[in-house]
Amino acid sequence: MIDPKGIGARIIFRRGTAIVVPRVPARQGWLAARYSVVSPGTELRHLLATADEDDHAAGYMTVADSLDGGQLLTPVPHGADAQPDDHRALPIPTGARPEHVAVARFQLIAALGLRRWMSDDRASEPVVVIGGGPVALGCVLELKRRGVAQVVAVTRHPRPAAAVIPDVTMLTEPPGVATQTFVIDCTGRPTRALAMVTPGGLLGLLGTPGDAADLSSAAVHRQGVAVVGMHELAGHSDQARRSASETVLGWVGDTVDIDAVPRWFARFPGELAGPFYAALTGNRRCTAPFVILEWS
Numbered sequence: 001m002i003d004p005k006g007i008g009a010r011i012i013f014r015r016g017t018a019i020v021v022p023r024v025p026a027r028q029g030w031l032a033a034r035y036s037v038v039s040p041g042t043e044l045r046h047l048l049a050t051a052d053e054d055d056h057a058a059g060y061m062t063v064a065d066s067l068d069g070g071q072l073l074t075p076v077p078h079g080a081d082a083q084p085d086d087h088r089a090l091p092i093p094t095g096a097r098p099e100h101v102a103v104a105r106f107q108l109i110a111a112l113g114l115r116r117w118m119s120d121d122r123a124s125e126p127v128v129v130i131g132g133g134p135v136a137l138g139c140v141l142e143l144k145r146r147g148v149a150q151v152v153a154v155t156r157h158p159r160p161a162a163a164v165i166p167d168v169t170m171l172t173e174p175p176g177v178a179t180q181t182f183v184i185d186c187t188g189r190p191t192r193a194l195a196m197v198t199p200g201g202l203l204g205l206l207g208t209p210g211d212a213a214d215l216s217s218a219a220v221h222r223q224g225v226a227v228v229g230m231h232e233l234a235g236h237s238d239q240a241r242r243s244a245s246e247t248v249l250g251w252v253g254d255t256v257d258i259d260a261v262p263r264w265f266a267r268f269p270g271e272l273a274g275p276f277y278a279a280l281t282g283n284r285r286c287t288a289p290f291v292i293l294e295w296s
Helices: 040-049 098-114 134-145 190-196 217-223 238-255 274-280
Strands: 011-014 017-020 033-037 062-065 071-074 090-092 127-130 151-154 168-171 180-185 197-205 226-229 265-269 290-294
Touching: 011 040, 017 274, 033 098, 040 274, 090 238, 098 134, 098 238, 098 265, 098 290, 127 134, 127 190, 134 151, 134 238, 180 190, 190 197, 190 217, 197 217
Parallel strands: 127 151, 127 180, 151 168, 180 197, 197 226, 265 290
Antiparallel strands: 011 017, 033 062, 033 290, 062 071, 071 090
C-alpha cells in the first residue's frame, strides 16, 4: 500500500478489519515514523466502509523525526514514512510531548475553523459544542484559549473529558429548540444542532458529516441561519496552518497538565493496534479521546 506522500502504511483496513502489516524499508532521505495520532470518528467510517469497498490505509496524521533534529506532523497514513519537504507538514519543536501534540492536533482543527468567522468581539457570546470526542474536546479548549466566557458542551458520554476544564457547562441533553446563537457540531450529525440555533444564528460544521448527512435547506432558509464548513484544510495557506499550529501547540504545552488528566490519553504500540480497532467497532472502545500509536 503506497501513499503519494508517504510510503509504507502500517495499518490497512480490509473487509471491516484492521490489519497491521510489516514495515516497508523507507526510501533514502525519507523520514521514519515515530508515532501517529488516531482520529477515531473518521477512521471508524473508513474501517466500516471497507466491508463493501476497497482497502483503505488507516489514519492520516503521523509524526516523524525531521532532518534538523525536531519533528514533523505530516498527513500520511499511520506508520508511513514521510518526505522531508512535504509542504503540508507542521513543525514540532524539540522536546514536545506526544500527548501535547495529540491535543494540539485536534485543537488546531477548531483554531483554523474559527479564525475566519469568530472575531474577538464575539467572546462574550455563549457557544454550544456538540460532541464528546477529541474534535469536541479540542474545540472546547480552543474556545477557552480565545477567551470565550460561556462554553457549553453537550455529550452523553458517561465520563466526559471536558468536565475537568474550568468554567465549562456540561449538559447531557441539548438546549431547547431555537435558543442558541452559536452552535458548533462535532459529531458529523448536524441536523440536531441546527434545531438549537436561534433565527439569525450561526452553525459551524467541525465534525466531518457522513456522505448521507443532510441539512434541510428549507430550515436553514426559514431560520436565516449561517452554516459554515470548518474543514481544517479548506481555504488556509500552508503558512497560516503552520502559524496557527505553533500558537496552539505553545498554548497547550503551557496550559494542559498531562499528569492531571491521565484519562485523556491512551498509548499503544502500533504493531498491536488490531485489538484497538476491533474494540472501536463495538461497545468496548477506548474511552480516552486522544489515542497515540507508537512505532518502533
